[in-house]
Amino acid sequence: EIVLTQSPGTLSLSPGERATLSCRASQSLSSSYLAWYQHKPGQAPRLLIYGASSRATGIPDRFSGSGSGTDFTLTIGRLEPEDFAVYYCQQCGSSPETFGQGTKVEIK
């Protein structure tokens, strides 16, 4: 099983600031199989990034993904009020699919 470890657990930032979220895999995985999701309480999760760096349909360009091998990063260029949420990385290339434990981006 591929374990994904996200850091930090919580990120306290102000609107307009840049957010950098990390996702580290326990073994190397193809970047094709790394995705990022945004999840707000009471809402359905939302696909942001797939294939490590491709934005999903309708996702603003302030969201970007990068990385390869075991280290992946989600960057939010300038935080908007609606961006405060929990973010998960996911690997979907091997069973069992796994999610990281999540990073909460909260308003400072």
Add this chain to the structure above:
Amino acid sequence: EVQLLESGGGLVQPGGSLRLSCAASGFTFSSYAMSWVRQAPGKGLEWVSSISGNGGGTYYADSVKGRFTISRDNSKNTLYLQMNSLRAEDTAIYYCAKKVAGYYDSSGYPNDYWGQGTLVTVSS
């Protein structure tokens, strides 16, 4: 517009059974793999099971293998999760999710649309 509507959640005693349904619309249901993902109270997302578009390939998390069965009826555009021998640790919101592709195999594809979820509570 893609829509996924889960139903069937509720309160069940330990050892009991429940069947979740997910009614899909807005896309060609049979062309896409589907998944169930759950979130226990105060916890993160946990993948439960996936099924290919043609129903021929299924995968399960170890935590539910042998107790849960995923299936689909492409004529009714509906995904199911039969849950037996339920335990307290199965208490969670269960989300239905569409994968971006996967007629023959669900592996390798992220989930591009999700439902709002249905709450399953296992308690005596």
